[in-house]
Amino acid sequence: MVEEQATASEEFERQPVPARSLLGFKSFVGMYAGEHCAGTELMIGPLFVASGVSAVNLIVGLLLGNLLAVLSWMLLTAPIATRARLTLYFQLEQICGRRLVTLYNLANGVMFCFLAGAMVTVSATALGPIFRLQMPQLTDLYPNSLGWVVAASVVGVAISVVAAFGYQSVARFANIASPWMVLVFLAFGIVAAKQFVDASGAQIDSWDSAWNLATTAIWKGGEPLPGQIKFTFWHVTFFAWFCNMAMHIGMSDLTVFRFARKSHYAVATGAGMYVGHFMAWIAASMLFAYQLYETRPSEYMIQLLRDHSSKYADVDLGVLHNMPLSADTLRDAMAIEEQLVQAGTITAAQKQISVPTPLPGELAYNACGIAGLLCVIIAGWTTANPTIYRAGLAFQAIVPRTSRFAVTLFTGLLATVAGIFPAIAMKLLDFVAIYGMILMPMGAVIFVDFWLLRRLGLQSSYAAYSRTTFNWAAGLTWLLTLAMCVLMNKVVGIEIFFVSLPGWFIAAVLYIVLSKMYQKKVHAEAAVTAAS
Amino acid sequence: MLRTLLQLLSWLALLATILPPLLFLTGGIELVQCHVSMLTATFLWFVVTPCWMERQSAQSAQTAEAP
Incomplete structure (x- = not known):
């Protein structure tokens, strides 16, 4: 274990991870369980309720969607990671070339900034109950009060400065906080369940009576709140499957699993999925369901x-x-x-009618008091910290001469500006789906490049082979796939939560076809140059 | 010996974090008592655990990598 810890800190950015640095199964269980119990879970669970989800659709949809996510890590990401043992960025550079990877980094960095912004928003809601601030509403796209702007700015700047100065310290703090946070999330659900029992006067003496309470009071289904779209079984399943799409199908976690001794260690992602994206989402959703249940018309x-x-x-x-x-x-x-x-x-x-808003700070405080508030702040902070840091690394790759301190601080301030606008947090379900969709085509490119191109008589890692800095086959695959996804969404009417599935197959086919054309063209040009 | 004692205290803190909500569920305590107990357990966890918990994990392998 000591040896594992020592080697884990070595980065191996541009070389395969050597055998001496490989990690055991337990390292991945702990990492995923902690990382996926984040501040944003406190927003996602309530948004399911706002979307009118029913009990059976929520529970079965989450069970299936999370299983599909774990299988995606096991069957798509880990087999490549444990064979190539390279970071996502280095592997992409071999395939796409330096300039295209720079573009990818820009997209990745911007997405990370917005995600960190949502975490800043979540953490800032914890200041509401303390300072009696006017908080944003579910339908708000812009900040609705000076108090909110100040709260989000203070939280965002504090997170940014700490990330710039002491990233490693916060990462250590996150590890320490993780087991406690998981239990506080569980406590949210337990307290909310009791509050429902008391408020409804239901007698819970059997599985049937508990299920009856769940279906008639907690997750009743029916129409979504105004401004939200209706979530069915398929919405829940696909959301749970694709909310970490950038990590599994998009291949970001090649960087993590390059350290795994065996490919099947990816089953450890189940710890994150079923703790964070099952238990925590359900618990957080119960908090908002109870708020709705207790709200009476004015x-x-x-x-x-x-x-x-x-x-x-x-x-x-x-x-x-x-x-x-x-x-x-x-x-x-x-x-x-x-x-x-x-x-x-x-x-x-x-106009005086407003839609009840899930504010993580208030929800957590009402359920678990100050410990709940601390959980919101710590969950938002510890997950915004690595997100800002990763966004900073992505941007630093574009401007390598800038210091890591400056770029992390700048990234944090961008995330703070994003966090002041509640739109990202209030529309988090949509944002997460878009985030996965944007990075997904490059995952398909890596998959095809690794498993199929050589079998089809084409050159894999073509940028490294041809010394090009922009592999047009990969670049066009990315852009055309995104264009097709937008068309499927806007013209055909396929919702954003589903387009990434056909999108992946489109990207895979496009990359094969375009590689065939592009590699032929480049070879022909090289032959002409050589002849002349 | 000291490390074992600290670990024991951390385990107790975790137990004291989840036990009050369970007691509230069964009607054993009021919500206010649940809040106070959870806050005390939180304090204990964050004071004791950093003294013994190992400071690195696979997470650093993920987050410290450069693009």
Whole structure:
């Protein structure tokens, strides 16, 4: 173990990892369990509830989606990682050439910045209950108060400065915090379950009665909240499968599994998936479901509904007052307000109906008190830290002469600006799907290059072979695949959560066809040059 | 010996983090008591654990790599 620790710190950026530096199975279990119990889980779980997910779709969808994710690591990433034992960047450089990898780094760095921005947003929500700040709403794209801008800026700058000065210290702190964080996430779910039992008056004395509470009170399904799209079984499955798409199908984790003694060690990713993306998502979703369950329509909303909708005119006032706020009621009230604005009865500024917002800080505080708040801050901070650092490394590859300190600080400040805008966190489900889609084609390029090109009579690692700095076959594969995915989304109407599956096959076929054309053209040009 | 004692305290802190929510679930304690117990356990965990937990893991292998 001591030897493992010593060797793990060696980086082997431009050479295969030697046998003496390989790591055991336990190292990967700990790493994945900790890394996937992050601040963003506190946003993703509640967004499932906001998307009207039902209990069976959530649980079975997560079981299947996470299994597919683990299999993707085991069957796509790890077999290549344990054979080539190279970092993603070096392997891509061999295939794509230096200039194309620079473009990839730029895209990767920008995506990491936005992701870190979402983590800053999550951490900043922890300041809400402490300083009584006005927090952003679920439908907000821009910051809605000065207090929020200050809160997000303070948190973001603090995270950035610490990442620039002491990345390794925070990484060590993250390792220490990890077991405690996992238990606090579990505590969120346990406390929320009890709160549901008390609020609903349900008697839980059997599996059936617990399941009945889950389906009728916690994850009721039905319409999503206004501004959210409806999540079905397939949405949950594909989201769970593809939310780390950049890491498995996109091959980012080649860099991790190049240290694995055996390819099957990738099964360790199951620890991250079923702790972070199953237990933590379910627990976090219960916190928001309870907030919704306890939210009652305001006097203003009841008056609005009774005065302007025949559907509510005859409903008993007592029933309306005690009815948990539903997506349907909210939509009805918002539609009435909109009609009143269009009729000139009220102005847009006078609209009062707002959608309940999942604010991780408040949710965690209500469930677990200050320990819950600390969990939100630490989960956001410890995961934003490596994300900012990785984004910094990606940018530094583009401008190598800049110091790592300066580039990490700059990256952190970019993430802070992104974090001030709540849009990324509030639309995190969509952002995560786009993030995976953008980096996915390069994963298909690596897969085809490693397993298929030589069997098809083509040259693998073509950039290294031909000394080109921009492999057009790979570059066009990337761009055309993204264009096809956008078309499938905008023209054909395939939702963003699903396009990456056909996208991967499109990228694989494109890379084979384009390589055939490109390698022939380059060989022909080389022959002409040699002859002349 | 000291290391074993510290590890034992860390385990106790983890137990004290998850036990209060379970007691709250079964109706054994109130939510406020649960919050106080969890905060105490959190304090204990973060004071004791850094004294013994090994400081490197495979994570450093991942995050320290340059593009």
